[in-house]
Amino acid sequence: MWVHHREAFSMYKRMPSRDHTNVVDVEENEADLQNRIDMETTNPSWKLSFPHVLVATISSFLFGYHLGVVNEPLESISLDLGFNGNTIAEGLVVSTCLGGALIGSLFSGWIADEIGRRRSFQLCALPMIIGASISATTSNLMGMLLGRFLVGTGMGLGPPVAALYVTEVSPPSVRGTYGGFIQIATCLGIMGALLIGIPVKVIVGWWRICFWVSTIPAAILALAMFFCAESPSWLYKRGRSADAEVAFEKLLGVSHVKSSMAELSKLDRGDDTDSVKLGELLYGRHFRVVFIGSTLFALQQLSGINAVFYFSSTVFKSAGVPSGVANIFVGIVNLSGSVVAMLLMDKLGRKMLLQWSFFGMAVSMGLQVAASSSYISQHSGALYLSVGGMLLFVLTFALGAGPVPGLLLPEIFSSRIRAKAMAVCMSVHWVVNFFVGLLFLRLLEQLGPGLLYSMCATFCLMAVVFVKRNVMETKGKSLQEIEIALLPQEY
Secondary structure (H helix, E strand, O other): OOHHHHHHHHHHHHHOOOHHHHHHHHHHHHHHHHHHHHHHOOOHHHHHHHHHHHHOOHHHHHHHHHHHOOOHHHHHHHHHHOOOOOOHHHHHHHHHHHHHHHHHHHHHHHHHHHHHHHHHHHHHHHHHHHHHHHHHOOOOOHHHHHHHHHHHHHHHHHHHHHHHHHHHHHHHHHHHHHHHHHHHHHHHHHHHHHOOOHHEEEEEOOOHHHHHOOOHHHHHHHHHHHHOOOOOOHHHHHHHHHHHHHHHHHHOOOOHHHHEEEEEEEOOOOOOOOOOOOOOOOOOOOHHHHHHHHHHHHHHHHHHHHHHHHOOOOOOOOOOOOOHHHHHHHHHHHHHHHHHHHHHOOOHHHHHHHHHHHHHHHHHHHHHHHHHOOHHOOOOHHHOOOOOOOHHHHHHHHHHHOOOOHHHHHHOOOOHHHHHHHHHHHHHHHHHHHHHHHHHHHHHHHOOOOHHHHHHHHHHHHHHHHHHOOOOOOOOOHHHHHOOOOOOOOO
């Protein structure tokens, strides 16, 4: 009898208690829950969204390429098409593209909202392919102008859609870095056009090849977009929540889908189906943020960046540097500044980069003013001061004033107005750009470089004050957090 009791007791000792089992289960559940929370609160991997952003920036590469594609070959084009020496015709070849870009940017918001971001990219590639093909095969001026106009409409549509898409598909932790890719792609496009244009003086009809080459990246953009994710924000706005979840899974990973969808649903989307009227943007409840965006783009152009680009070859020529080498110098400095801006965007923040960039541009313009003054211009150092000031201006522009507005504006616009507000701001950009290009040489002749550069420096200082008073920092914040923060100011 004692033996049986002893065996039963030993078996009882070997059995785990029910309380002990429950404690283990609770600990395991807590550990699993903590792991899931950690996965959701850690930043999503940049590797998933990177290919989608890379494809989108092809549109920015094309934008830069078509800005620079006629610079070197313009003389050969005018000879072959029979308008050599006609400065009005030569000017039209350049400016017709800007006219097309204005029209493309005006309609970009409505197109992006109606057909989505992916199809907008494909639509912008279409006139670029057709227009470049017409320009490459034409035998007269009218054909060239038609081709340039069509390309311009694609150029106007591409940049605002790229800014929207990159902002909406990027994780908050790397959104600034990804925004920097847009400016880098534009710089690479400009440099690519300059490099491809080098043989134009040697090989007859090479300018036609310059146009044909641009159809390759445009075709890649149109095809690659079939495999890219649509903007989750746009899908959710259209009532396609299931598709938005699939897009988030592609862009951020499975563990971040629920938290990202929760962020989207934080805001009341009841009025998202209503169309945004132009009056709301120009004098309604959203006027303030649209005013900030439009003013930033206007100050960016009034700072004199295009004036510096137009005048750079003349400054370098007076220093004994050929225009081709000068363009490469400016291109390298622009690209270097853009790379540094990309690395600093998510560390220092958008506002700080903008302020110091505009301040640096004002100082650079001060050097240009000093170089053009009658006292210093008599010394040999004036030329080096002018070249150094110009390169410093391009560098400081690329560090902030160039890349930041295109990234910052889609961040501060609420999802309901984002596409259309970007269209309005980009249209302001193109209008100011057009008039600066049109009036710069005349103002230079009538006012002289000293006074003109002083005006540009004043606009740069005005921009520093404007940014300090009106621009909010968006570094590391989700789009929904930014939208909530701006609600009291919008309503």
